[in-house]
Amino acid sequence: MAEPGGRAASSPLVGGATEPTLAALSVPGRRAWSMPELDVPPTPLDLPEANGEAPPLPEVSERDLVAHFTRLAQRNFAVDLGAYPLGSCTMKYNPKVCDWAAELPGFRDLHPATPAAQSQGALAVLFEAERVLCEITGMARATFQPPAGASGELTGLLIMRAFHRAEGNPRSKVIIPDSAHGTNPASVSLAGYQAVPVPSNHRGMVDLDSLRRLVDADVAGLMLTNPNTLGLFEEEIESIAAVLHAAGALVYYDGANLNAVLGIARPGDMGFDIVHSNLHKTFATPHGGGGPGAGPVAVVEHLAPYLPGPLPARRPDGTLGWEMPPASIGRVHGSHGNFLVVVRALTYMLALGGPGLRRVAERSVLNARYLQSLITAEYDPAFPAPCMHEFVASAARLKRETGTRALDVAKALLDLGFHAPTMYFPLIVEEALMVEPTETESPETLEALAAALLAVAGRARQDPGTAHDHPRRTPVSRPDEARAARKPVLTWFMEEA
Amino acid sequence: MDFTPHTPADVERLLASLGLEDPADLFAHLPPGVRLQRDLDVPAPMAEATLMDALASLAARNADLVCFAGGGIYDHHLPPVVRALTLRPEFVTSYTPYQSEVSQGVLQALFEYQSMVAAITGLPVANASLYDGATAALEAVNLAVAATRRRALWVSRGLSPRTREVVATFARARDFTVVEHPLVDGRTVWERSAEPAPALVLVAQPNYLGYIEDYAAARAAAADAGALLAAAVDPMLLGVLRSPGSAGCDLALGEGQPLGSPPAFGGPGLGLFAGTAALLHRMPGRLVGRTVDGEGRVAYTLTLRAREQDIRREKASSNICTNQSLNAVAAAVHLAWLGPGGLAEVGRQSVQKAHYLAARLCRLPGARLAAAAPFAREFCLHLPADPATVVAAMAERGYLAGIPVPDDYPEVPGGLLVAVTERRTRAELDGYVAALEEVLRHG
Ligand SMILES: Cc1ncc(COP(=O)(O)O)c(C=O)c1O
Numbered sequence: 001m002a003e004p005g006g007r008a009a010s011s012p013l014v015g016g017a018t019e020p021t022l023a024a025l026s027v028p029g030r031r032a033w034s035m036p037e038l039d040v041p042p043t044p045l046d047l048p049e050a051n052g053e054a055p056p057l058p059e060v061s062e063r064d065l066v067a068h069f070t071r072l073a074q075r076n077f078a079v080d081l082g083a084y085p086l087g088s089c090t091m092k093y094n095p096k097v098c099d100w101a102a103e104l105p106g107f108r109d110l111h112p113a114t115p116a117a118q119s120q121g122a123l124a125v126l127f128e129a130e131r132v133l134c135e136i137t138g139m140a141r142a143t144f145q146p147p148a149g150a151s152g153e154l155t156g157l158l159i160m161r162a163f164h165r166a167e168g169n170p171r172s173k174v175i176i177p178d179s180a181h182g183t184n185p186a187s188v189s190l191a192g193y194q195a196v197p198v199p200s201n202h203r204g205m206v207d208l209d210s211l212r213r214l215v216d217a218d219v220a221g222l223m224l225t226n227p228n229t230l231g232l233f234e235e236e237i238e239s240i241a242a243v244l245h246a247a248g249a250l251v252y253y254d255g256a257n258l259n260a261v262l263g264i265a266r267p268g269d270m271g272f273d274i275v276h277s278n279l280h281k282t283f284a285t286p287h288g289g290g291g292p293g294a295g296p297v298a299v300v301e302h303l304a305p306y307l308p309g310p311l312p313a314r315r316p317d318g319t320l321g322w323e324m325p326p327a328s329i330g331r332v333h334g335s336h337g338n339f340l341v342v343v344r345a346l347t348y349m350l351a352l353g354g355p356g357l358r359r360v361a362e363r364s365v366l367n368a369r370y371l372q373s374l375i376t377a378e379y380d381p382a383f384p385a386p387c388m389h390e391f392v393a394s395a396a397r398l399k400r401e402t403g404t405r406a407l408d409v410a411k412a413l414l415d416l417g418f419h420a421p422t423m424y425f426p427l428i429v430e431e432a433l434m435v436e437p438t439e440t441e442s443p444e445t446l447e448a449l450a451a452a453l454l455a456v457a458g459r460a461r462q463d464p465g466t467a468h469d470h471p472r473r474t475p476v477s478r479p480d481e482a483r484a485a486r487k488p489v490l491t492w493f494m495e496e497a
Numbered sequence: 498m499d500f501t502p503h504t505p506a507d508v509e510r511l512l513a514s515l516g517l518e519d520p521a522d523l524f525a526h527l528p529p530g531v532r533l534q535r536d537l538d539v540p541a542p543m544a545e546a547t548l549m550d551a552l553a554s555l556a557a558r559n560a561d562l563v564c565f566a567g568g569g570i571y572d573h574h575l576p577p578v579v580r581a582l583t584l585r586p587e588f589v590t591s592y593t594p595y596q597s598e599v600s601q602g603v604l605q606a607l608f609e610y611q612s613m614v615a616a617i618t619g620l621p622v623a624n625a626s627l628y629d630g631a632t633a634a635l636e637a638v639n640l641a642v643a644a645t646r647r648r649a650l651w652v653s654r655g656l657s658p659r660t661r662e663v664v665a666t667f668a669r670a671r672d673f674t675v676v677e678h679p680l681v682d683g684r685t686v687w688e689r690s691a692e693p694a695p696a697l698v699l700v701a702q703p704n705y706l707g708y709i710e711d712y713a714a715a716r717a718a719a720a721d722a723g724a725l726l727a728a729a730v731d732p733m734l735l736g737v738l739r740s741p742g743s744a745g746c747d748l749a750l751g752e753g754q755p756l757g758s759p760p761a762f763g764g765p766g767l768g769l770f771a772g773t774a775a776l777l778h779r780m781p782g783r784l785v786g787r788t789v790d791g792e793g794r795v796a797y798t799l800t801l802r803a804r805e806q807d808i809r810r811e812k813a814s815s816n817i818c819t820n821q822s823l824n825a826v827a828a829a830v831h832l833a834w835l836g837p838g839g840l841a842e843v844g845r846q847s848v849q850k851a852h853y854l855a856a857r858l859c860r861l862p863g864a865r866l867a868a869a870a871p872f873a874r875e876f877c878l879h880l881p882a883d884p885a886t887v888v889a890a891m892a893e894r895g896y897l898a899g900i901p902v903p904d905d906y907p908e909v910p911g912g913l914l915v916a917v918t919e920r921r922t923r924a925e926l927d928g929y930v931a932a933l934e935e936v937l938r939h940g
Binding site: 013018023042048049054055057060066074076077089093099106114115117118122124125148149151154161185190191192233235264266269270280291339343347350352355356359370443475484490492 | 498499500501502503507508510511512514515520523524526527528530531532533536537538539540541542543545548549551552553555556557558559560561562564566568569570572574576578581582584585586587588589590591592593594595596597598599600601602603605606607608609611612613615616617619621622623625626628629630631632639657659660662663665666667669670671672702709710711712735736737738739740744752759760761762763764765766777783784785786787788789790791792794795796797798800801802803805806807808809810811812813815816817818819820821822823824826829830832833834835836837838839840841842843845846848849850852853856871873885888889892897899900919922923926
């Protein structure tokens, strides 16, 4: 088996010792800040609502600050350190040239209120990214305002509501598969709809007969991921869309899994009306430890009037300006969305072009299928259909035979220098391990990861008692979650109390 | 470019092991009707150097102007140490810290962010970030509606128009009643229409036009109506202005971009969100808590997860999943760099310079402040010319002169909103005055 580190696999973290908080490092009178002297004549000001005393922030030197955050960084695993097969999250390599583009002062230092004449470059980024995204998804227009996938979902659902309202009745229900991501039902509620689950069939796909029974004149739409959250392509997608459309309902595409079908199949051609895409998954923008992302929403022609605005538009003189769609649902972000994320994504799209985008889909599927084939001896595919860019394996057999759960497998992997797969999602698979290797991992890494997964299972069979011991080589072992929730310490002030 | 590592031999070997010959075979089970039968119509692939030239020339088409625009996004000094630490790949290329054992760095940084947001807002609980200031207001509305089971909102017209638009988008869809309360002489007058009873009273401090609101008036309006009170704050002024917590607010929110993030055409910014202990279990978004591991060592973890979408699904307190963690880490570094003294000094200098500039501008013929109320670092100027035309002419001279106040402010027709940070030098302030004088003279 390949050793962690080096070419093939990942490496464990170096940051072992507990790091004190900034509050603990604080020394009264110490400081990092500097500022030029005030260079205008001071005016005596008697501001109302003035602060009696400065807020209790820590006082540290710049040197301490740097050491502190550098040590914290060393206590964190990341794509740049090694394989991160976290299903549904598309943790691919984030090209440095995209970061470079986002740091260009012309983008980074631009104020959102800059008039169009002085921000033609930024408008061109949004305009061009919209064009490329619409071509990839088979849609007509797109907005980049939504700052993440969930915000894109809410935006799409508000468009759905505005469309139905214009037709005379906003309707009350939205159908989502029982395998859907949690943001789907949460967004449905936030948009004022009732979430109605549709079961999956024995092949892990939407059960068409159940769907037919659920669809009526009060259904506003269906939200679907395709490939779905089991990593399977919904082969009856055309019939599914037809059922919804026949009832006057819309079909929403959760683009979290778009990576698998870039240049292969377009949501628009599958019958979807509204598509959100996660630039922080498919288009390689980094996740930043949880964000920022971008969740642009693209729609078919007849829904374009409802998009949030303003949108970039070409003016008769050839320059770009802003235009409000005529029946816009209104703004969903305070500015133009997470613009620097869009800059990164456009850079990525331009780097790859059509052939490169298609290659992403091909190799992400190839890698997933290969990895899956290497581990079936211990981890059963949740469903028999061929997987796309990710697969859901079940550790149920291992659990039954050794008591080792999906959680234990995930934690043991951390000790072997890999990030864990997504666990216990989707909810319909027992002891689910959702694995997404992405196209940027090499065959050697996949083989090392497979070897690690099999070794974990092998050890569990030899010595079932050790399953709960992991991880041991990480900066901390399993945290006491119950204690964290029972007596929440959410700030260093609570700790003092 | 190609970021996949596979050689042609690799592809062949992997395909063969699966009993396949061609990459197209991987998709053979897709229905033919959905298969794209042509190449994508997108620009041809670019090599890195070509790509960099293309992006650089796009960026160069954005003008480099001396910034006097604000409205939530401000041009403060951004210390290099903030970027140097925040852009470490361990922070940049990790996912949400679900696996605590290998995510202690991000988790602790977010815990420290939560602590410092609590410190500046004067409220006990802060979350690990929301998208931006405007969507943070949407979350406050959603929280208040759930907490009070009421469906009306009182919103000060001093709340930024962009934020009000985002709230309106949401309110329209959900049939919430939004009652806007006007600005009179620069400050909100809370008109006590009794019905319908509001879930939330939402005030901005300072307000969009730069004026300092009377917290007591907002507090009284909320208390009389039995509503929650939320203040949208400018975080860079919390070293000089009273904290929303000490002023009796239940929630504080705001655009946190000035803390650690560049203007970036307005995003990624940072949604600040803090509240009272009573609202803890209704908080939207992620919360990091401190606990211990199996060996008794300090450990951080995402906690009170039962509020969140992946656990509670349609009953979650919010739909947010991906947030603005990296911007929150940047804010933590920046706040620690500033400390109490630096935060106070940024605020003091910004306010002083704004007053210097306002006084000088008011000497220009026909220019005057929109209202006499006290302001902080941003002010609204009446000009004897159309503000959009003025902004265009000033841009020719190298200045982003401010934000023309939108039409929905009949209170200040023809207003120009001017923002000042500590970063503007006296030479820039005087240059601005001279340029504006010229613009006004030549029409
Ligand atoms: C299938 C699916 N849908 C929606 C989302 C939500 O996206 P975001 O986290 O950007 O809000 C995710 C990612 O977490 C996902 O995996």
